[in-house]
Structure formats: C-alpha cells, structure tokens
Amino acid sequence: MTNPAISSITIVGGGTAGWMTAALLSKLLMGRYAITLIESEEIGTIGVGEATIPAIKIFNDMMEIDEAEFLKATQGTFKLGIEFVDWREKGHSYIHGFGKIGVDRLWLHTHQFWLKMFPKGGFRDFDSYSMCTAAARKGRFAPPDARRGPPMSDLDYAYHFDASLYARYLRSLSEKRGVKRIEGRITDVVLKAESGFIDKVVLQSGQAIGGDLFIDCSGMRGLLIGDALGVGYQDWSQWLLCDRAYAVPSANPTQITPYVTCTTRDAGWQWRIPLQHRTGNGYVHSSAYTSDQQAVDTLMSTLGGPALGDPRLIKFRPGKRHQTWEKNCVAIGLSAGFLEPLESTSIHLIQTGLLRLLSLFPGQGFHAADIREYNTYSDDEYRDIRDFIIAHYKITRRDDTPFWAYVKHMEVPETLQRKIDLFQSSARIFKRGAFELFREESWVQVLLGQGMWPDYDPNVDMMTEADIAGYLHDIEAVIGEHTDAMPRHEDYINRYCKAA
Ligand code: FAD
Helix, strand or coil: CCCCCCCEEEEECCCHHHHHHHHHHHHHCCCCCEEEEEECCCCCCCCCCCECCCCHHHHHHHCCCCHHHHHHHHCCEEECEEEEECCCCCCCEEEEECCCECCCECCECHHHHHHHHHHHCCCCCHHHHEHHHHHHHCCECCCCCHHHCCCHHHCCCEEECCHHHHHHHHHHHHHHCCCEEEECCEEEEEECCCCCCEEEEEECCCCEEECCEEEECCCCCCHHHHHHCCCCEEECCCCCCCCEEEEEEECCCCCCCCCEEEEEECCEEEEEEECCCCEEEEEEECCCCCCHHHHHHHHHCCCCCCECCCCEEEECCCEEECCCEECCEEECHHHCEECCHHHCCHHHHHHHHHHHHHHCCCCCCCCHHHHHHHHHHHHHHHHHHHHHHHHHHHCCCCCCCHHHHHHHHCCCCHHHHHHHHHHHHHCCCCCCCCCCCCCHHHHHHHHHHHCCCCCCCHHHHHCCHHHHHHHHHHHHHHHHHHHHCCCEHHHHHHHHCCCC
16 A cells, blocks of 8 residues: 655644644655645534643643643643542542652562551551652642652653643644635545545535545544544443533632543543632433433533533543544544543543654555554554543442442453552552553552552562661651642742743
8 A cells, every 4th residue: 555755735724633733744844745734613522631641741841832731721730640539439539640649679579568557556648659749739849850759750740731721822823834724614525536545625615625644533423534544433431430421611719630530420520620710510420320411510520610601511422443544644632532520531531642754754655564554553542542441440449339330340341450469469560562552650559549459569568667667767867858848839829830
C-alpha cells in the first residue's frame, strides 16, 4: 500500500482533539503541509475534559507555550494528583499522587519497606511518603526543585483548565501558523472508488474539501473512521458499567485544591475539578443502576457551591475503535475511543496519538507497516489504561449497592488479573511494555488505596528493622518539612498565573 507523497492535511473537528492536532502539526511540520480544520459551531464540542496528567507539560513544551500565560488564558490551576473518596469503603480516602514515592533503596521501592513496618506501629499513612500527596493534603503547591535532589526533586504536576478556553488558545496559535479554519457542517464523505481512501468531505453549503491525510477529530460519532470507513468499535461495558455523565459547573468553595476529587456514588462516581473561576462537577454513572432523575438529584445535592448552570447529560460507550488508523484517516480524540475520566487520560491519549502519528508520519505515502505499528501500539495503550481503571472498581470493600456489588465480584481481563495476583504475592508491579502509561508508583498507590494488603518483597529482610525504621522516618521528616514550607496553592496562583 503506497501512494504519492502527501501535501495536505484535513482535520475534521474543532474540539480539544482538533485544535491540539492543528497546533502541534502546524508547529512541528513547519509549514510543509497545507492544514485545514473544519468545525461546526452548530454541533459544538463535548465541553468537558478539564483534568490532565503530567505529560501535558511535554505537549505544551513542544509548542513552546509559556506556562503562566497558558494558565491565565485557561483559568488553570495545578494538579498534584487525584483524591479518591469512599472507594475502598465509606469514610476512607486516599490520593493517587504524581511523581515518585519516597527514595528507593537498592532496587526496592519505599512501599516494600513500609508494608513490613507499618503494622508494627509508629509509622505514618502511605500518603506521607509521596511529596505530591503530602503537599496536596496540605493544600500547598510549588514546582519541583531539581537542585535539592530526591525526594524534593521528585514532585510532578499537571493542570486543571477550562477545556473550551484551551481549545481557543490553541486555535489562536494554529491560525497564526497558517492553519485554515472552515466553519460548517459536514453532510457527506466521498471515498475514492479504487482505494477506498477518503477523497473529500462535503459541507451543507455544498463546499467540498479534499485532502491527502484526514484526521478524524469529530468526537464520539467518528464521522470519518466509523461512519465513512466502517471501522467498528470494541465495547468494554462488561467491565466499565458507566455509560453517562451529568455535568454542571458550580461556584468555587473556599479552597481551590491542588487535586481532583473523585467520590463514589451509588451507581458510579462524581468528579470535582477546581479551576480559578469555577469548579467543574460531574456524576459518571451507569444507566442500568440509576435513573436520570436520581443521577441529577445526586449531583445537584452534593455540589460544594451554588450551581452556575443547568446539568447537562453526556452519553458514552466505553471502548475503542478496532483500528485508529485506517487507510488515509487517523482517529484522534473521542473518535478513537472512550475511557471514563477517572484517571484523566483522554487528553493524554490525544497527545500520544499525535506523537505516534508524527513518528510514523506518511509524508512519503501510506505504508501498511506504519499503519499496523500505529494500531498495535494504540491497542496496547488503551488496554493498559482500561485495566488500570477497572482495578479501581474491582479492588473495593464496597458491596452496599447493586452497582458496587457487581463490580466487586466481576471477572476482570486476564491482563489485569495477572497484575493483581503478582501484587498480592509480593507487592511487585511489572510494566508489560516500556510505553505503558501508569508506572509502579501509580499502581501501588491505587491498589493499596483501594484496600489490598499484599505480602512485602522478602528481600526487604536484608535490612535490619532499625535501619528500615530510620530510613522511613527520614523520608517522613524531609517530606513533612519541605511541604510545610511550600506556599498555599491559591497564593502560588495569585502570584504566578492569576487570570484577569
Ligand atoms: P469533541 O469535543 O466532541 O469535538 C468534536 C468536534 O467535531 C466539534 O468541533 C464538532 O463541531 C465537530 N464535528 C462533529 N461532527 C461534525 C460535522 N458533521 N461537521 C463538522 N464538524 C463536526 N478528558 C481528560 O483528559 N480529562 C478529563 O477530566 C475528562 N473528563 C471528561 C468527562 C466526560 C463526562 C467526558 C465525556 C469526557 C471527558 N474527557 C476528559 C474527554 C475529553 O472531553 C475529550 O477527550 C476531549 O474533549 C476531546 O474531545 P474531541 O475533540 O475528540 O471531541
């Protein structure tokens, strides 16, 4: 499968995915291709997607985006992790913090030593061994300090921002670099008879727009990849029961936390994302286990401040396209797949999809080997994240509602079961591939946080208990002291990136 070198790229959709694509390609491909983006204001965007993970900083750095300017433009705040409330059991909470935990000893990670010593008494909760989590608990924030070494240099962070303002910001960068924007609703997609490649898209106005490479950023519908090219969808709803969310903004409570809060509800969970000007809220739930009215009532009765609008219903289907690159079309964003936003991974998947496309870019024509590699990697990436999200449901002590009873007792994918079994036997986590997104630190925090209590790695016994105690107490002290000295999150924002 080869054909002539490409000269034009057509992006369908102007949500977060469409404008991230336009911004990155116009920056990195340096004007070598004519880039057009088509969006329909009448259809609009999904309008949610406000929490990110630390890799977003890589994307922004590639774009040479100034951090303070970007945070002012998007009403952004800092994110050190996610607080999970009532997931293990009602009344319990833990934080999945970014960055490393403690300081490794030889090849052994801090949690192994903590597992041995914590039951003996005199040691803090596991939260106290992560810079991010300890700072988050105190409502404090400062960027990592590379000069001071671990654990102070091991803090990592991401952002919360207003997704529509982020898309607007990226649009202005893209248009400055020559991206042509066309407003209009696509009503037809024409394929080439001989190859089945996409030839052009046709707008309601009758205008036709061609292209060599098409990027489908049309959202869940998958206008090109699904409707036009007929690529099917793997449905993962046997493990991920939630299929809807109600979302509503509210006024900020007294404190703007440097973390997202995800609180379980009877048939799902509710997010709270703190921005500078408001808080984003949403109840992700299963329509099989609650009614729309119950879901709205639950959401509206648990906001931290007055609602700033009416709740909006968003329906979704967990899963992914069988292929995310088919012929001359690459699906980026919700057209490629959907995983519930429990670990804020969707915007990250936009970013990795784009970087993978650049690595395998079909500048000299389309090659089956490139497309296969892209799709294989995409399968692995979605599956790994899927497993991590399922683990939050499976490892719980809750079975007090039919929803929680089901997920606690359900069979999970074999790939996840292997991870759980290995962790139970020795508190070890092995990443399957170098590109697996969630590192050992993430799995350890979530599996312990959800309530697993594994055996520790027996190699820990090489150190005396007195040595281990000294090592753990040193970490507690350094982290405690350093996080106490950090500014309050709001003070840091006010000084550095307060929106006008
Ligand atoms: P959309 O925003 O739906 O954009 C689709 C675009 O295609 C629009 O511009 C539309 O006008 C255009 N379009 C569609 N059809 C046509 C047509 N016929 N003609 C012309 N144009 C057309 N991600 C995170 O990383 N963090 C989060 O916290 C997070 N929270 C989420 C919460 C919920 C409830 C949901 C559902 C998703 C969440 N996501 C989150 C995912 C995130 O919202 C998306 O990944 C992101 O917004 C990208 O969406 P998109 O651009 O692919 O699609």
